[in-house]
Amino acid sequence: xxxxxxxxxxxxxxxxxxxxxxxxxxxxxxxxxxxxxxxxxxxxxxxxxxxxxxxxxxxxxxxxxxxxxxxxxxxxxxxxxxxxxxxxxxxxxxxxxxxxxxxxxxxxxxxxxxxxxxxxxxxxxxxxxxxxxxxxxxxxxxxxxxxxxxxxxxxxxxxxxxxxxxxxxxxxxxxxxxxxxxxxxxxxxxxxxxxxxxxxxxxxxxxxxxxxxxxxxxxxxxxxxxxxxxxx
Numbered sequence: 289x290x291x292x293x294x295x296x297x298x299x300x301x302x303x304x305x306x307x308x309x310x311x312x313x314x315x316x317x318x319x320x321x322x323x324x325x326x327x328x329x330x331x332x333x334x335x336x337x338x339x340x341x342x343x344x345x346x347x348x349x350x351x352x353x354x355x356x357x358x359x360x361x362x363x364x365x366x367x368x369x370x371x372x373x374x375x376x377x378x379x380x381x382x383x384x385x386x387x388x389x390x391x392x393x394x395x396x397x398x399x400x401x402x403x404x405x406x407x408x409x410x411x412x413x414x415x416x417x418x419x420x421x422x423x424x425x426x427x428x429x430x431x432x433x434x435x436x437x438x439x440x441x442x443x444x445x446x447x448x449x450x451x452x453x454x455x456x457x458x459x460x461x462x463x464x465x466x467x468x469x470x471x472x473x474x475x476x477x478x479x480x481x482x483x484x485x486x487x488x489x490x491x492x493x494x495x496x497x498x499x500x501x502x503x504x505x506x507x508x509x510x511x512x513x514x515x516x517x518x519x520x
Contacts, residue, residue, distance in 0.1 A: 289316045289341055290444060292417050293354045296460045297453040298363065307366075308453040312357045314349055315441045316341050336437045343380050347389050351396050359400065370401045377409055411477055413466045419481070420459040424451060457495075458486040464499035471502050 293311035300306050319334045339345070394402050412418035428447035434440040465482040473479060489495040
């Protein structure tokens with residue numbers, strides 16, 4: 289289990305990358321001594337083990353790892369705006385409005401102006417990681433020989449930072465199309481993720497940075513088959 293922190297990449301007016309959007313990858317593991325001898329290592333050798341994610345562990349990971357990396361990597365333009373930390377609705381995240389944990393997180397994130405939001409329930413496609421980032425990293429990791437937890441963690445981290453920022457930008461464009469699908473379907477999730485040939489549009493220099501939001505809902509009684517036909 290890893291915590292992956294990602295933001296949208298940023299290019300300047302000349303097309304030069306000024307922020308790749310990749311904050312970091314943080315595995316939930318611990319080092320424990322081996323309980324007995326084996327052919328691979330003597331007793332007492334430190335081994336890497338997965339740990340169960342609790343609310344306290346998750347909050348500590350944010351405060352001790354994610355926030356310092358965010359403060360180090362975020363460019364000046366981000367410091368001038370509200371930074372929204374989006375979480376899913378997993379119970380272990382443990383954040384509630386005006387909770388002590390949230391106050392601690394905001395204090396540690398100063399001088400940044402931090403807001404915490406939660407993605408809609410049962411809507412993984414509204415999360416950048418679930419929408420495409422982790423799948424892209426997984427495809428890269430599959431090409432490596434990882435026989436240990438340490439090897440896997442190293443491969444995940446390396447592949448994450450090797451990922452082309454343009455591919456991350458494509459996911460953010462898809463994210464806007466997904467939000468429009470949800471609006472059209474009155475909050476429903478009976479749709480296929482839109483495919484709009486983003487790489488082709490990017491090569492032609494016409495990939496949109498923002499997508500106009502759909503305001504009027506006009507398919508509230510549409511069948512599933514009709515909803516799927518709305519894909520771009």
